[in-house]
Amino acid sequence: MKFFRNKKERSGVAGIGWLAAGGFLVLAALAALYFVFRGGSAVPGAAIVSESARDVFRSQEKGQIYEINLDAADGKGASSASEVKNSTTSEAEKNGDDIKITQTSPKNFAAPTEKPAPSVPPRLCEFGAGANPSRTLAFNEIAWMGTSRSADNEWIEIKNNGSGPYSAERVQLLSDSGKIKIILGVSAIPAHDFYLLERTDDDTVPGIAADAIYTGSLSNSGEHLKLFDANCGLLDEVNALSGWGTFGGDNATKNTAERNLKDLAWHTSVSADGTPRAENSKEPDPPPQSTAQNSPAPSANPPPEPTPPPSSSPENLPPPANSSSTTPVPSPPPPAGGPVISEILAGISADADYEFIELYNSTDAPIDLTGWSIKRKSSTGNEYSLLVASRLSGKIIPPKSYFLAVNEGKYTGSVSPDVSWATSNKLAYTNNAVILYDATGAKVEEVGWAETPLKDQSYERDLASGTFSVQANPNPRNSQGGN
Incomplete structure (x- = not known):
């Protein structure tokens, strides 16, 4: 048996022993943690420790959130999952979304329906395309001068002249100037009904709701407008580049340009601010043929042309x-x-x-x-x-x-x-x-x-x-x- 020569030597050996014991305990602890995070059970009850530890750390893991529409009972939506988002639960809670969210495995629910792919907007028709307008859908009234409230309150009315509904989802209204590019985007316009486009906002025509709001402006000196169907066939055309006088309208009184009731010619509305979403005012009767009794000036023979003055004399x-x-x-x-x-x-x-x-x-x-x-x-x-x-x-x-x-x-x-x-x-x-x-x-x-x-x-x-x-x-x- 070895005897230590003094107290100091015995203390040094004891310290080494304690260090060895401490190292062993550290290794054991690390091994236990390894099994916890791997999901194993090193000792009885370790499974409980494992699950508790995961609950602590799992809130930071990403998972799929299924948004379920719970309003199906009152007819507001479907009962199946309506949308799938890759997000975190904490993010959804932070955003305060006013929806019911259930986090679970997809196998417990019907497969979530995917959002339909967004429809690709139609390409704009070439303005020069089309000939011989059908006028099934046609311009019916144009407030190119604005209204008595504001010159900026311009509006355009389109009418379905056909005997049945017209699908106008891809109908385009374009101007030669490029200021106006409109896709109607409406599933159907009923027979003999109107489609009202108001500029900037729905207050353009007070008390009458717009079917669509557009941006851009109509020039008081004239415009060239075309209406195209889904295949870029010409529906209607208004070529007022030489002035609105051909079509009608009055900038001073704000009387609009209207289509005739009897034919597709144009006249100036008898009503200030026109007749939006209503039948147009009656066109004036054509002047009767002049006779010698009511018009001394012969109408059939225009006045003789004045002789042009020679420039050289x-x-x-x-x-x-x-x-x-x-x-x-x-x-x-x-x-x-x-x-x-x-x-x-x-x-x-x-x-x-x-x-x-x-x-x-x-x-x-x-x-x-x-x-x-x-x-x-x-x-x-x-x-x-x-x-x-x-x-x-x-x-x-x-x-x-x-x-x-x-x-x-x-x-x-x-x-x-x-x-x-x-x-x-x-x-x-x-x-x-x-x-x-x-x-x-x-x-x-x-x-x-x-x-x-x-x-x-x-x-x-x-x-x-x-x-x-x-x-x-x-x-x-x-x-x-x-x-």
Whole structure:
């Protein structure tokens, strides 16, 4: 037996023993933890320790969460799992989602239904595509000028002219300018029903819900719009690039452009702000054929064309007004007992829309122009609205006085106008005519000019003889005696 020589030596040996025992205990503890996390049982009861430890750490593991719609009993949804999200339970709780969430194994539930793949939006049709519009679905009314509340409150109404529902899910409304690109996206428009598109928000047309809200704007000077079906076949077209005058509408009174009830032509609505989601107002009756009794001016034979002045001979150019060498241009005699067209200017070099038409009341009594209108006739013989009847309502021409109508916002002369027409309605320098209609729709007078350009010079009537001549110095006059 070995004896330690002193107390210090015995203490050193004892320390080594304690260190060895401690190391063994550490190794044992590590082994136990290894079995816990591997799911094994090193000792009886270790399985309980294992499960408890997993409960502590498992909240950080990711698993599948099935969102179950529990509202099926009241008809709000299906009873099967409606959506699967790869998320964590803690994330769902943090977001405070107002849904019922069950975390479980998929085998205990019906297989969750997947969300349908998002539909691919149709490609936009080429604007130049399509010909011979079918007009089964067609433009029915356009508030290109906005409403009396705001010029920005534009809206477009489309009508199903067919005898059955029309699937408009992939119908496209496009503008040539590219400002408007709309896919209707509606499953069906009932027969003879309307589809209302309002600009910016649903307050555009107060009290009438929009079927769709769009962005973009319609130009007051004109637009080119097309409606395409799902196969890019042309449904309808509105080509107003030359101005809205061909289609109607009034920027001053906010009367819309409407389709006729009898045919697919256009007219200006009789109602301010139009008739959204309702039948259009009745179009005006066409003017009756003029006869010798109700229109002294022959309608079948336009006035002879004035002789174009030769450019090489200054002395033969049309002289200014009141010049003794003025050469009168033959024209029909003025109608008796009513207003006549006394002067026309179709524009100037600085502004082609600087235009006016002057009337004269040759009688001794005032003439009420309510219901009257003025149209222009193109070189092809087509008539277009120029000064609509709504703008002449309540206007009076005093006896032996003039009356001045001008292009709104474009005429800036010193003589104040009595009335104005929409800026989008324009005269042409050559090959145009102006037609005056009375309240019954009868043609009172037609004055035309052919090759002589009414640019920087007017076409003025000599009231004594009734003949017209080109005047280098336009002389507009109004009902207040201004000139």
